[in-house]
Amino acid sequence: MPLSRQVFSVVFLLMTALPLHLLAAEPGGEYIAIRKEGSGKIALALSKLDSRTTEESKLAEHLDTIIHEGLDYVGSFSMISPPLNVKNKGEGENHLINYGALDSVGAAVYVCGAVTNTLGTITLDMEVYDTSEAKLLFRKTYNGQAQQFRAIGYAFCSDLVEFLTGKKSVFGSKIVFVSNKTGFKEIYECDFDGQGVEQLTNSRTISLTPSLSPDGRYLAYTDFSSGRPTLYIRDLSDGKTSAAEKSGVSIDPAWKNSREVATTLSFEGDQAIYLITTGGVVSRRLTNSNGIDVSPSFSPDGNKMAFVSTRNGSPQIFIQDLPSGQTSRLTFSGRYNTQPSWSPLGDKIAYTTMDNGGQINIFVIGADGSGLMQLTENSAENESPSWSPDGSMIVFTSSRKGVKKLYIMNATGENQRPLLPMDGEQMQPCWSLFRQ
Numbered sequence: 342m343p344l345s346r347q348v349f350s351v352v353f354l355l356m357t358a359l360p361l362h363l364l365a366a367e368p369g370g371e372y373i374a375i376r377k378e379g380s381g382k383i384a385l386a387l388s389k390l391d392s393r394t395t396e397e398s399k400l401a402e403h404l405d406t407i408i409h410e411g412l413d414y415v416g417s418f419s420m421i422s423p424p425l426n427v428k429n430k431g432e433g434e435n436h437l438i439n440y441g442a443l444d445s446v447g448a449a450v451y452v453c454g455a456v457t458n459t460l461g462t463i464t465l466d467m468e469v470y471d472t473s474e475a476k477l478l479f480r481k482t483y484n485g486q487a488q489q490f491r492a493i494g495y496a497f498c499s500d501l502v503e504f505l506t507g508k509k510s511v512f513g514s515k516i517v518f519v520s521n522k523t524g525f526k527e528i529y530e531c532d533f534d535g536q537g538v539e540q541l542t543n544s545r546t547i548s549l550t551p552s553l554s555p556d557g558r559y560l561a562y563t564d565f566s567s568g569r570p571t572l573y574i575r576d577l578s579d580g581k582t583s584a585a586e587k588s589g590v591s592i593d594p595a596w597k598n599s600r601e602v603a604t605t606l607s608f609e610g611d612q613a614i615y616l617i618t619t620g621g622v623v624s625r626r627l628t629n630s631n632g633i634d635v636s637p638s639f640s641p642d643g644n645k646m647a648f649v650s651t652r653n654g655s656p657q658i659f660i661q662d663l664p665s666g667q668t669s670r671l672t673f674s675g676r677y678n679t680q681p682s683w684s685p686l687g688d689k690i691a692y693t694t695m696d697n698g699g700q701i702n703i704f705v706i707g708a709d710g711s712g713l714m715q716l717t718e719n720s721a722e723n724e725s726p727s728w729s730p731d732g733s734m735i736v737f738t739s740s741r742k743g744v745k746k747l748y749i750m751n752a753t754g755e756n757q758r759p760l761l762p763m764d765g766e767q768m769q770p771c772w773s774l775f776r777q
Contacts, residue, residue, distance in 0.1 A: 535761030716754035
């Protein structure tokens with residue numbers, strides 16, 4: 342491939358580019374909580390955790406903070422301070438909870454619990470009540486060691502969100518991203534809330550476009566250690582790394598499933614999207630056009646692929662039906678549309694647009710081309726959207742504070758806020774499911 346085309350490829354790429362034991366009664370049945378009128382949120386009163394000793398009181402205070410911050414983070418709840426007389430003396434569970442007092446402050450759900458520490462094992466006992474029906478919804482016990490504090494608190498948060506909303510939550514998910522904190526662009530990962538940052542690569546060169554497989558076992562990323570952009574696939578369970586077996590450029594990975602990753606390769610002359618195995622072996626060519634095809638993103642069932650192509654001139658987003666090979670153009674508004682990210686719910690695709698004035702913003706569009714909506718505006722450059730596993734939030738890169746940092750927002754574009762404090766720049770986030 343001519344050097345000039347390789348350089349153009351890189352520029353195009355840059356533009357597009359816990360062992361915790363759970364015991365006791367499991368939540369059962371279907372339940373969708375009453376939401377506070379006009380807010381779309383569940384009105385929840387959360388009592389401070391009970392404890393027996395001074396030591397356990399400190400543990401309870403710590404877990405109180407973790408649970409409160411976790412429930413506040415997901416944005417599904419309107420947090421209400423419980424009344425002072427929320428618990429009364431009496432016999433039987435219905436007599437212990439003052440449902441009238443809870444109703445007076447507008448709480449639809451009441452949560453309380455207790456913390457104990459027995460020979461280093463932390464036990465969190467939690468109870469959740471429906472205030473309108475005056476009944477216990479579920480009771481559950483969570484055990485773990487001191488170093489699993491956040492996991493203990495978030496395990497309860499995860500159960501509560503799923504039980505009350507009927508949807509899986511983001512708790513336990515991971516975000517991989519690029520940062521130049523060390524002076525080199527390396528791959529990092531963090532928990533869904535920006536905690537637990539860990540450096541995954543140390544190539545001391547340029548590493549880009551990280552993507553975790555759905556099962557969390559494999560990390561695919563582009564690395565320049567060989568002098569050209571090459572796709573690497575690392576098995577995070579044992580550290581073994583495979584490179585794409587073909588010569589030429591190999592960039593921009595996205596997982597179709599946990600054993601196949603799509604990437605752009607140039608070994609046949611043009612830049613097309615191929616499927617390769619976790620061992621780096623090419624299994625199938627997916628696109629055929631005269632333009633450059635990059636940035637694949639798959640529908641939840643794996644039958645459709647969104648991608649960026651210059652086949653009609655400027656970069657636009659197309660959708661290919663994989664069984665039939667039929668391809669159609671998705672975006673017509675905007676002169677430069679890149680970085681598609683398919684919602685895990687399957688109905689929408691987020692992407693990045695550069696308008697005629699040079700503004701870079703994030704839009705979302707229905708997978709059928711309907712319902713175009715702008716999510717960011719008047720905040721410098723915004724790019725690289727990636728959906729949370731439950732489809733409720735989007736992580737993205739923004740330079741609104743002068744340098745590129747990671748931000749999160751609701752799927753509607755509301756509540757945009759920084760994800761984590763970290764030196765250097767952060768970019769190209771990819772939100773994935775649980776890590777093994």
